[in-house]
Amino acid sequence: MTDHASTAQHFPPLSQEFLQDEIDALLPQVIGWRRHLHMHPEVAFEEVRTSQTIFDILSAIEGLSVARPTRTSVVAELRGQHTGPTIAVRSDIDALPILEENDVAYRSRTDGVMHACGHDGHTAIVLALATLLARHRQKLPGTVRFIFQHAEEVAPGGAEELVQQGVMDGVVHVIGLHLWSPMPVGRIGLISGPAMAAPDTFQCTLLGTGGHAAMPHQTVDPIAIGAQIVTALQQVVSRTVDPLDPAVLSVTQFIAGTAFNVIPGSAYLAGTVRTFDPGLRASIPAQMERIIAGITSAFGASYEFSYERGYRPVVNDPALTARLTEVVETTFGVDTLIEMRPSMGGEDFSAYQQRAPGVFAFVGARNDAEGITFPHHHPRFQIDEASLGIGLRYLTAASLDLLTKS
Ligand code: NI
Numbered sequence: 001m002t003d004h005a006s007t008a009q010h011f012p013p014l015s016q017e018f019l020q021d022e023i024d025a026l027l028p029q030v031i032g033w034r035r036h037l038h039m040h041p042e043v044a045f046e047e048v049r050t051s052q053t054i055f056d057i058l059s060a061i062e063g064l065s066v067a068r069p070t071r072t073s074v075v076a077e078l079r080g081q082h083t084g085p086t087i088a089v090r091s092d093i094d095a096l097p098i099l100e101e102n103d104v105a106y107r108s109r110t111d112g113v114m115h116a117c118g119h120d121g122h123t124a125i126v127l128a129l130a131t132l133l134a135r136h137r138q139k140l141p142g143t144v145r146f147i148f149q150h151a152e153e154v155a156p157g158g159a160e161e162l163v164q165q166g167v168m169d170g171v172v173h174v175i176g177l178h179l180w181s182p183m184p185v186g187r188i189g190l191i192s193g194p195a196m197a198a199p200d201t202f203q204c205t206l207l208g209t210g211g212h213a214a215m216p217h218q219t220v221d222p223i224a225i226g227a228q229i230v231t232a233l234q235q236v237v238s239r240t241v242d243p244l245d246p247a248v249l250s251v252t253q254f255i256a257g258t259a260f261n262v263i264p265g266s267a268y269l270a271g272t273v274r275t276f277d278p279g280l281r282a283s284i285p286a287q288m289e290r291i292i293a294g295i296t297s298a299f300g301a302s303y304e305f306s307y308e309r310g311y312r313p314v315v316n317d318p319a320l321t322a323r324l325t326e327v328v329e330t331t332f333g334v335d336t337l338i339e340m341r342p343s344m345g346g347e348d349f350s351a352y353q354q355r356a357p358g359v360f361a362f363v364g365a366r367n368d369a370e371g372i373t374f375p376h377h378h379p380r381f382q383i384d385e386a387s388l389g390i391g392l393r394y395l396t397a398a399s400l401d402l403l404t405k406s
Contacts, residue, residue, distance in 0.1 A: 019132060019400075023393055026128050030388045033057070034124035035106035041095030041113045041120070044151035044158070047072040050093050050123075054148050057127055063134040064146075069165040072150040073158060077143060078134050080403065084142025087402045088168060089395060090159075090176040090352060091126035092119045092152035101379035116381040118179035118365060123148060125177070125391040132396060142403040145171065147352075155201070155310045157348035163355060173320060173402045174358035176349050177391055181376055183364035185384040188328050188394055189340035190361055192321040196314035197246065197274040198281055199346030200307065204229070204292055208301045210265035220300050222267035223256050229269065230254065232291045240287060241280060248274040248344050249284070274344040276313045312350040317357030324359050324398055331397040332390075338364075361398075363391040 042050050051072045058066045064076045073093075100107055100114040108114045130146045147167055151158035168174065183189055206229070208220035230251050241247045249271070256267035273288075275281040285307040296303045328337045340362060349360045365383035366372055374380040 019136075019396055020393075022132055022135070023128075023389065023396060026132065026392070027389050029131075030124045030128045030392060031385050033127055034120050034385065034388060037093075037120035037123055038106050038115045039109045041108050041110055041115045042072075043097055043113055044094040044154035045072060047093050047150045051148065051150065054093065054123065054127065058130060058146070061131055061134045063137045064130060069167060070150065070158070070161055073162060074148040075162070075167050076130055076146045076148075078130065078137060078140070078146070079143050080140030081138050082141040084140075084403050085172045086143040086145065086170045087399060088145040088147055088171045088174040088352065088356070089126055089129060089399060090147040090149055090174060090349060091122040092149050092158070093123050094119055094151050094153050094158075096153060096377060098377065098379050102382055104382075114379065114381075116378060117153065117376050118181070118381075118383050119152065121179045121365070121383055121385075121388055121391070122177065125388055125395060128392050129395050129399065132392075133399065140403065143170075144399060144403070149348075152348055155199075155308070157311055157351065159311075159348035159351035163351050168352055168355035171352075171356045174352045174356050175324070175361070175395065175398050175402070176352075176358070177361045177363050177395065178347070179365040179383050179387050179391065180362040181366050181372070181374065181381065181383065183338065183362060184366050184368070185364045185387050186336065186390065187338050187364035188332065188336050188361060188390070189338040189364070190321055190325055190328065190359065191316055191340045191342055192318045193315060194276045194313055195316045195340075195342050195360060196347045196350070197248070197276055197342070197344045198313045199310040200273045200275075200281070200284075201310060202271055202273065202285070202288065202305070202307045204269040204306075205304045206267045206269070206296060206301055207303060208263075208265055208267070211263050213261040213263050216263060219263045221263050222301060223264065225296060225299050225301050226254060226256065226267040226269055229292055229295050232295060233288060236284060236287050236291070245277050245280055246275070246342065246344065247280060247284070248272070249288075273307075274346070276342070281309075311346050311348045312354065314347050314350045314360050315353060316359045317353070320357045320359045323401065324361065327397050327401050328394065331393060361394065363387050363394065
């Protein structure tokens with residue numbers, strides 16, 4: 001960074017205006033990559049073909065050194081020819097176990113698996129970013145690490161594994177994005193500070209005594225007990241959490257019984273807890289268990305309870321968010337930016353943020369006029385592909401800013 005001034009004298013700095021024509025020229029390729037990935041989706045930890053495709057594309061790009069840190073992930077490194085910081089750009093690559101209901105030429109060719117969250121788009125965007133920046137490595141200061149991460153959708157997630165493999169070593173800033181169907185195409189959303197929640201999960205088996213439905217007095221009915229537990233668990237957030245601290249407790253599974261005239265011996269409850277605050281997060285499992293223990297013991301049943309911590313919350317570095325806000329405003333104009341509210345959804349991008357300041361951005365992908373309105377993880381989820389160009393332009397501008405102005 002010391003020879004920055006002299007570098008600039010000999011090499012005109014890369015500007016996004018300079019790259020805009022190239023971005024436009026790359027768009028058909030980006031759409032092609034995205035559609036190819038869309039046709040061949042693979043679920044978390046099974047991205048064998050996907051990672052091979054990514055590896056092959058990156059290996060053909062001059063100037064990149066490409067590695068496979070785990071069986072189904074890919075990381076490429078681009079060393080610019082001038083001194084500068086190391087930054088990381090992350091894409092996730094996994095799909096979901098959903099049967100696609102879209103009738104498009106590039107519909108999933110694997111029944112029951114679908115890119116229903118937009119990770120195919122993320123991958124195509126970051127492949128294009130690598131292509132673009134590698135072309136200009138003679139003028140580029142610093143190093144860019146392109147992370148193609150497996151298994152975002154399933155805990156424990158791929159991010160933590162890649163961090164353990166050292167992909168964040170030496171990185172000073174990390175950025176990533178999500179194509180976002182609730183937001184209209186053409187807009188970019190940033191959130192300063194806490195952005196996405198910690199998604200924990202719980203399971204509880206209620207052990208009663210089964211018997212004839214007509215003789216309930218001879219049973220310990222786990223359905224009646226479970227219903228009270230579901231109701232009482234609503235009090236955890238509404239009566240014990242500070243109303244100004246975001247928290248969600250949802251019971252999403254209640255499984256019991258086999259016949260109308262049989263009281264079952266057990267019932268199964270499961271669900272998710274979402275929080276931001278670490279202290280609150282730590283206190284909730286014990287509160288839940290107190291309720292479960294109290295109600296089961298009051299009615300003579302017993303229970304098994306387990307609580308699993310998911311990803312850490314995504315917390316965007318405020319200084320870096322301010323900087324990228326400026327990047328969005330300069331690149332696209334002030335009307336593009338949406339200062340978003342945090343989401344109770346989870347993301348393992350948080351694992352990278354443990355190692356360096358990072359910002360996770362949201363790129364609008366919705367188009368009401370075209371009927372592209374279905375939510376993420378829906379069998380008819382789609383993106384407006386214009387979002388791919390916007391995402392690429394954002395990451396290009398952001399990368400150049402982080403590499404040249406540290
Ligand atoms: Ni996603």
